[in-house]
Amino acid sequence: MFIILLVANLAFAAWALLLRDEARDAHLMAQQINPEKIKVILARDKPVAAPAAAPAAKPPEPPELLVCVEWGGFVPADATRVEELLAPLGMGPKLSQRKVEDNIGWWVFIPPLASRQAANQKAVELKNLGVDDFFIVSEDSKWRNAIQFGLFKSQDAANVRLAKLRDSRVRSAQAGKRDAQIAKVLFQMRDVPEPFAAKLGEMKTMFPGSEVKACAAEEAKARP
Numbered sequence: 074m075f076i077i078l079l080v081a082n083l084a085f086a087a088w089a090l091l092l093r094d095e096a097r098d099a100h101l102m103a104q105q106i107n108p109e110k111i112k113v114i115l116a117r118d119k120p121v122a123a124p125a126a127a128p129a130a131k132p133p134e135p136p137e138l139l140v141c142v143e144w145g146g147f148v149p150a151d152a153t154r155v156e157e158l159l160a161p162l163g164m165g166p167k168l169s170q171r172k173v174e175d176n177i178g179w180w181v182f183i184p185p186l187a188s189r190q191a192a193n194q195k196a197v198e199l200k201n202l203g204v205d206d207f208f209i210v211s212e213d214s215k216w217r218n219a220i221q222f223g224l225f226k227s228q229d230a231a232n233v234r235l236a237k238l239r240d241s242r243v244r245s246a247q248a249g250k251r252d253a254q255i256a257k258v259l260f261q262m263r264d265v266p267e268p269f270a271a272k273l274g275e276m277k278t279m280f281p282g283s284e285v286k287a288c289a290a291e292e293a294k295a296r297p
Contacts, residue, residue: 141288142270144277145259146175148224150208151280152258158276159260170260179231180251181238183220185210192218204241206280222246224255225282234281261288 147155152170159168186192192209199207199220210219222238225231231248238246262269273285 139264140267140270141263142265142273142285143259143261143288144273144285145283146173146257147280147283148255148257155260164262167263167265168260170258172256172258174254175257177224177251177253177255179225179228179248181222181231181234181246181248183245185216185219189218192220195220199243202241202243204243223282224251230282
């Protein structure tokens with residue numbers, strides 16, 4: 074009887090263990106969500122990430138516009154001053170000058186003084202008033218020892234210069250006709266940046282009556 078009971082207990086224990094394992098597996102399967110859809114992904118099946126887009130390259134800046142400009146016309150005395158003004162820019166062969174004959178209709182002046190000494194004394198007085206844009210006439214016998222403040226093509230331009238002299242308390246100056254031809258100097262600057270050409274427009278106020286303009290087509294192509 075002992076042996077029969079022992080065998081029966083062992084068989085019952087084995088059956089109980091079997092039932093417990095089956096119940097555990099059934100519970101695990103119940104916890105899974107759509108287990109039939111589980112798929113193993115191999116390394117070669119992994120999606121390849123798209124390469125990061127390279128930053129957009131900055132568009133190149135447009136080249137600076139180069140132009141040919143002409144500044145003139147100057148009487149020889151003024152041309153020397155302009156030459157000194159442009160010299161520090163080191164323009165080399167880009168800077169050239171040409172001479173033209175120009176008809177002068179008006180000028181601003183102080184009539185001829187009694188002597189060269191008197192003219193020099195008047196020049197000192199003008200400088201003390203802050204006026205230095207003038208010269209003493211010496212070549213023309215009719216106007217020798219007169220003081221010239223500028224030559225102009227029109228009466229309006231001459232009157233503008235005269236008004237500035239009045240503002241500087243120069244009372245003896247006057248505007249008058251001056252029918253004559255005179256050699257004038259024009260400065261040409263080729264292949265210069267456009268902002269520089271605009272700067273010349275400001276500088277020309279130092280020389281009343283001067284003009285800054287684009288070179289004529291045939292002159293722009295010419296080389297000094």
